[in-house]
Amino acid sequence: MQNAFVCFLFGLVLGADMVIADTVVPARPIRAQSIIAETDLALRGGDLANGFQSIASVAGQEARVVLYPGRPILIGDIGPPAIVTRNQIVQMRYENSGLHIVAEGRSLDRGAVGDRLRVMNLSSRATLVGRVMQDGSIKVSK
Incomplete structure (x- = not known):
């Protein structure tokens, strides 16, 4: 007990x-x-x-x-809230060794700052991958 x-x-x-x-x-x-x-x-x-x-x-x-x-x-x-929507026209930016290229693209995905998403170059129709930046542009990687 x-x-x-x-x-x-x-x-x-x-x-x-x-x-x-x-x-x-x-x-x-x-x-x-x-x-x-x-x-x-x-x-x-x-x-x-x-x-x-x-x-x-x-x-x-x-x-x-x-x-x-x-x-x-x-x-x-x-x-985090998405700042880029699917099919949105965005600026694609590529920077390497002092070379800066800016082109228009169409977002193929939806994403927030820092997300990786696919984007299609409107001129060449090539599909690239990039990261969403604070201003809504896409920084394209190799």
Whole structure:
């Protein structure tokens, strides 16, 4: 009987030290490619290794997939808002050893700053790969 009481007290002490973190979940359905607002989010008890614990870290991001109410938002489900859309006319920039080439292209993908995407040169119809820059241009690599 005494061992059971000691185990019970030990469990209370351990339980007092354990803190359960909150996980960010959608408060309503959020469509893919939508910008997430603070009012779209809620906190639910429970800690998830690849989830978010604060609403501030999710608000302002873009949903990459459909987010359903009550389900935890995972790291891969959201990202920075896209600034280049598919079929958008963009400036392609190539720089190498002092050579600078600028041409118009059509974006074949959608992307945020830093994303790699395909772009088609409007003059030659060649498909190239580049990285989205802050100003919305595409820095083409070799």
